[in-house]
Amino acid sequence: MLHALYYSAMARPPKPERKNELLEQIVDHLLDKTFASLSFRTLADGLGISSYVLVYHFGNREELINEIVRHIEARHDALKPENPEGFAREDFRRWILDSWNWLLIERNRQLQRLEFEAALQDAVSLNPRGSAMRKFAYWHSFSADWLVNQGMQRAEADSSARLFTTSLYGLQYDYVLNQDRDSVEQALHLLMDRFFTGLDQALSQANR
Numbered sequence: 001m002l003h004a005l006y007y008s009a010m011a012r013p014p015k016p017e018r019k020n021e022l023l024e025q026i027v028d029h030l031l032d033k034t035f036a037s038l039s040f041r042t043l044a045d046g047l048g049i050s051s052y053v054l055v056y057h058f059g060n061r062e063e064l065i066n067e068i069v070r071h072i073e074a075r076h077d078a079l080k081p082e083n084p085e086g087f088a089r090e091d092f093r094r095w096i097l098d099s100w101n102w103l104l105i106e107r108n109r110q111l112q113r114l115e116f117e118a119a120l121q122d123a124v125s126l127n128p129r130g131s132a133m134r135k136f137a138y139w140h141s142f143s144a145d146w147l148v149n150q151g152m153q154r155a156e157a158d159s160s161a162r163l164f165t166t167s168l169y170g171l172q173y174d175y176v177l178n179q180d181r182d183s184v185e186q187a188l189h190l191l192m193d194r195f196f197t198g199l200d201q202a203l204s205q206a207n208r
């Protein structure tokens with residue numbers, strides 16, 4: 001009987017709008033939980049639905065987690081500038097600060113925690129999603145391209161952008177872990193100042 005219900009459900013194509021609605025409910029449910037504790041049964045009980053609804057839309061636990069991670073990561077899409085060309089220094093600073101203030105929202109802090117958990121699991125997975133690496137590569141590449149557009153040599157820009165991007169991730173981890181907003185914000189402003197100082201020094205040396 002259970003197998004019949006499963007195959008009957010799988011025979012009907014899932015509705016994208018219902019799947020997206022479920023993902024929003026799932027993400028809200030996970031704000032104070034971990035991926036490690038996630039199963040179809042615990043999730044179904046928490047949402048007050050049948051586990052067959054989850055099987056119908058997501059197939060298995062691995063695909064469910066993949067969909068959740070993609071859904072969480074997609075929230076960053078609205079923050080991504082198209083390209084660094086014509087991006088003045090104040091534009092770059094404002095972009096970083098606006099992105100940071102957005103992260104400070106409690107819901108986003110919890111989602112960042114889940115992202116970190118998923119990224120660490122991905123590092124030892126036999127079938128890694130690779131999305132965390134692609135996300136890091138985007139922020140690093142954008143920052144490096146911006147530095148090059150400002151006049152820095154590519155090799156130095158790549159190293160400076162990696163240090164900057166890695167430091168931003170570290171500050172995010174600091175905030176997720178310690179929730180000390182004032183201290184982390186002070187460190188962020190210091191990081192920004194040193195990032196621009198490094199750029200000025202590189203341009204000064206290049207013009208000698």
